[in-house]
Amino acid sequence: MRVAFQGEPGAFSEAAALQLLGERIVTVPRATFDSAFSAIAEGAADALLAPIENTLAGSVVRVYDLLLESTLVITAETILPIEHHLIGFPGVSVEQIRSVASHPMALAQCERFFRTHADLRRIPAEDTAGSVRLVLAGTDRFAAAIAGRRAAEHYGGAILAEDIQDSAENFTRFVLLRPVASTAPNARKMSLAMRLSHRPGALLSSLEPFARHGVNLLKIESRPIHGRPWEYQFFLDVESESLEALEALEAALAAARAATSQLRVLGLYVAARAGLGQDASLTK
Amino acid sequence: MRVAFQGEPGAFSEAAALQLLGERIVTVPRATFDSAFSAIAEGAADALLAPIENTLAGSVVRVYDLLLESTLVITAETILPIEHHLIGFPGVSVEQIRSVASHPMALAQCERFFRTHADLRRIPAEDTAGSVRLVLAGTDRFAAAIAGRRAAEHYGGAILAEDIQDSAENFTRFVLLRPVASTAPNARKMSLAMRLSHRPGALLSSLEPFARHGVNLLKIESRPIHGRPWEYQFFLDVESESLEALEALEAALAAARAATSQLRVLGLYVAARAGLGQDASLTK
Numbered sequence: 001m002r003v004a005f006q007g008e009p010g011a012f013s014e015a016a017a018l019q020l021l022g023e024r025i026v027t028v029p030r031a032t033f034d035s036a037f038s039a040i041a042e043g044a045a046d047a048l049l050a051p052i053e054n055t056l057a058g059s060v061v062r063v064y065d066l067l068l069e070s071t072l073v074i075t076a077e078t079i080l081p082i083e084h085h086l087i088g089f090p091g092v093s094v095e096q097i098r099s100v101a102s103h104p105m106a107l108a109q110c111e112r113f114f115r116t117h118a119d120l121r122r123i124p125a126e127d128t129a130g131s132v133r134l135v136l137a138g139t140d141r142f143a144a145a146i147a148g149r150r151a152a153e154h155y156g157g158a159i160l161a162e163d164i165q166d167s168a169e170n171f172t173r174f175v176l177l178r179p180v181a182s183t184a185p186n187a188r189k190m191s192l193a194m195r196l197s198h199r200p201g202a203l204l205s206s207l208e209p210f211a212r213h214g215v216n217l218l219k220i221e222s223r224p225i226h227g228r229p230w231e232y233q234f235f236l237d238v239e240s241e242s243l244e245a246l247e248a249l250e251a252a253l254a255a256a257r258a259a260t261s262q263l264r265v266l267g268l269y270v271a272a273r274a275g276l277g278q279d280a281s282l283t284k
Numbered sequence: 285m286r287v288a289f290q291g292e293p294g295a296f297s298e299a300a301a302l303q304l305l306g307e308r309i310v311t312v313p314r315a316t317f318d319s320a321f322s323a324i325a326e327g328a329a330d331a332l333l334a335p336i337e338n339t340l341a342g343s344v345v346r347v348y349d350l351l352l353e354s355t356l357v358i359t360a361e362t363i364l365p366i367e368h369h370l371i372g373f374p375g376v377s378v379e380q381i382r383s384v385a386s387h388p389m390a391l392a393q394c395e396r397f398f399r400t401h402a403d404l405r406r407i408p409a410e411d412t413a414g415s416v417r418l419v420l421a422g423t424d425r426f427a428a429a430i431a432g433r434r435a436a437e438h439y440g441g442a443i444l445a446e447d448i449q450d451s452a453e454n455f456t457r458f459v460l461l462r463p464v465a466s467t468a469p470n471a472r473k474m475s476l477a478m479r480l481s482h483r484p485g486a487l488l489s490s491l492e493p494f495a496r497h498g499v500n501l502l503k504i505e506s507r508p509i510h511g512r513p514w515e516y517q518f519f520l521d522v523e524s525e526s527l528e529a530l531e532a533l534e535a536a537l538a539a540a541r542a543a544t545s546q547l548r549v550l551g552l553y554v555a556a557r558a559g560l561g562q563d564a565s566l567t568k
Contacts, residue, residue, distance in 0.1 A: 032395070055508075058345040104387060104410045111316070124408040126388045200525075201495035203504070204488065211485035220487070220518075222504045224339075234504075241484075 003176075004028040004039035004048045010129035010151030012082060016174040017049040018150075020078035037066045040179060048072065048177040054082070055171045056109065059221060064235060067193075067266060072177035074191050074267025076184075082170040084110055086161035087132050087152045088144035094161050099123050101131040102146035110146060113164040132157055173272070184270050189218070190249060191266040192236045194256070195225070202259070203234070209255030213248035215240050218271075231261070239271060287460075288312040288323035288332045294413035294435030296366060300458040301333040302434075304362035321350045324463060332356065332461040338366070339455045340393065343505060348519060351477075351550060356461040358475050358551025360468075366454040368394055370445035371416050371436045372428035378444050383407050385415040386430035394430060397448040416441050457556070468554050473502070474533060475550040476520045478540070479509070486543070487518070493539030497532035499524050502555075515545070523555060 003025050005013035014027045028045045030036035039045040050067075053059045067074075084106055088097060094117070100107070101123035107114070114120060125131035131145035136155045144160060145151075152159050175191075196202040203222075210217060219237040240249040257263045287309050289297035298311045312329045314320035323329040334351075337343045351358075368390055372381060378401070384391070385407035391398070398404060409415035415429035420439045428444060429435075436443050459475075480486040487506075494501060503521040524533040541547045 032392075056345060058343045061340060061342040104408070107410065108316075122410065124388070124410045126391070126406070126408045200498050200500055203501055204491050204495045207488050207491070211488045214484050216484055217487055217506075220504055220506050222501075 001047060002026045002028050002045045004030055004036045004045035006030055006033045006036040006050065008127050008129040008133060010132060010147065010154035011127070012080060012129075012148050012150075012172060013049055013051060013174065014129075015148055015150040016051075016078050016080040016172070017176075019080060020049070020076060020174070020176060033062050033066055037070055037072070040072065040177075046178070047075075049174050050177060051172050052077075052175050053173050053219075055169055056167060057105065059235075061223075064223075067177070068233070068264075070177075072179060073181045074175045074269055075178045075182050076176040076269050077173060077189070077272045078176075079171050079173050079272045082165070082172055083148060083163050084128075084146050084165040085149060085152060085159045086113070086144050086164055087147055087157040088135065088160050089141045090156075090158040092141055092144075092158070092160060096142050097144045097160065098142040099140070100144050100146060101125045101135060103128050103131070106146045109165045109167070109170065112166045113161070129154070175267070175269075181267065183268050186243065187268045187270050188241075188243065188246065188249075189237060189239045189271040190268045192234075192238065192253075192256075193262075193264045193266055194234050194236070194260040195262040196232050196234060196260055205259035206234075206256045206263075209252040209259070210238055212255075213252040214245060215249050215252050285331060286310045286312050286329045288314055288320045288329035290314055290317045290320040290334065292411050292414040292417060294416060294431065294438035295411070296364060296413075296432050296434075296456060297333055297335060297458065298413075299432055299434040300335075300362055300364045300456070301460075303364060304333070304360060304458070304460060317346050317350055321354055321356070324356065324461075330462070331359075333458050334461060335456045336361075336459050337457050337503075339453055340451060341389065343519075345507075348507075351461070352517070352548075354461075356463060357465045358459045358553055359462045359466050360460040360553050361457060361473070361556045362460075363455050363457050363556045366449070366456055367432060367447050368412075368430050368449040369433060369436060369443045370397075370428050370448055371431055371441040372419060372444050373425045374440075374442040376425055376428075376442070376444060380426050381428045381444065382426040383424075384428050384430060385409045385419060387412050387415070390430045393449045393451070393454065396450045397445070413438070459551070459553075465551065467552050470527065471552045471554050472525075472527065472530065472533075473521060473523045473555040474552045476518075476522065476537075476540075477546075477548045477550055478518050478520070478544040479546040480516050480518060480544055489543035490518075490540045490547075493536040493543070494522055496539075497536040498529060499533055499536050 003017045050063045099121040104124045128147035129151040132147045132151040135143045135145045216239045221235045223233045225231045287301045334347045383405040388408045412431035413435040416431045416435040419427045419429045500523045505519045507517045509515045
């Protein structure tokens, strides 16, 4: 299976694809989310792995937008802990390092490390894995980069300092997108996109069927729709309590459909739980 | 009034503060959101202006987190169109420019510009306004940066190309935070934070009172709470349809309080509408 992702080889998205699907897949790096989403239609990939939310940064709005524009379906999810490491040339110690490159968000997530190493020069880069590639392709042995473990492995870098991010609770949830649904027998989590007109009670009428049928609401988010004043796009993740309750989910969907101007099932899949380097925090 | 903001002088947050409060305020730049939030307690500022959501990037999760940790109150909001300009030395033309510095998010939001100027070198920076400062402090006359108009004015740069972002629908909503509420007579918008235990129907019971009392729901967002499995933090923006309906809002609040494990009013304020360079898209 060929799996497209946004980023350079060694990126967190690639690590998530391998965590979910095993080491035998072929990963297809793409520069932008837009080009990652078009990889399947171009015949360059069979599936796409995209980040959908991060505990520190929130929802990945661009991915939600592209998901709505596309006809791809969520068939699985996986949760990756985002651990930042200081990566450089083998044999060099942290004390010898003079400059550290990475994406500004990664630099900002390692404030404590920079405070205790105040003489380090911060070099902003467009990509975490890409900054490792650039450092190791260079000649400055005292330059380092901040990225995930996979980037170090991919470019032959050494981890000079481990887990240097401020918060241990940095997780990203990724979804696997495919052209057609391939539902696992124990799939009980469903992602939905719905449109509501903006009147008091509209959201309520659409949520009521889920509550009535014992379906849990895991996530809800509203977004204004441009060019359509007073209409809202809602993204929901719901989960039925048992496999028997899947019928309840169907019944809830039918009732919710009547209360919305548009309702689309983005996918039915198995919820990621703790284990295999995963953490359930995001889905709890 | 002294108003703290995150960023360098000339940042979009500073422009938003001036748009909301006029040119006579004193702005207090702070390097991080954390230090901006502590500026009032330190006696360095009387108020704080913080971005809370962007149409392209979504909610600013860190600001929501800090808002929950603090006792500051939202007293006003303002919506700023995010317009990216190419800024450089006066007298230089776009065709002469060789390199363009900015925050990676700003670089990414100007893809079309870079596609039509394919020989430009992209230089990632930690800050949009800061990249203008660095370019103009340098000696390379053919270097430029991408930032807002205010950064050009502040550092004496020239706008070499106007409005080069891909999407015209790039708006950021900012909130003004103060130690005590100072409610305007026509304030009808309210921001709320509430905690719900995760059982079917919990959200529904908390929203029902608003619908029953004719209160509009403008925004809703759920976030998992770390260390508290199956409990959720919800952020809501609601608006009563008329001033008379403020009583209804109070009644709805009291009923919602009974249905939640925790409910906090983050502020009651006047909703930002179109006009004064503002756009209602985000609040519609």
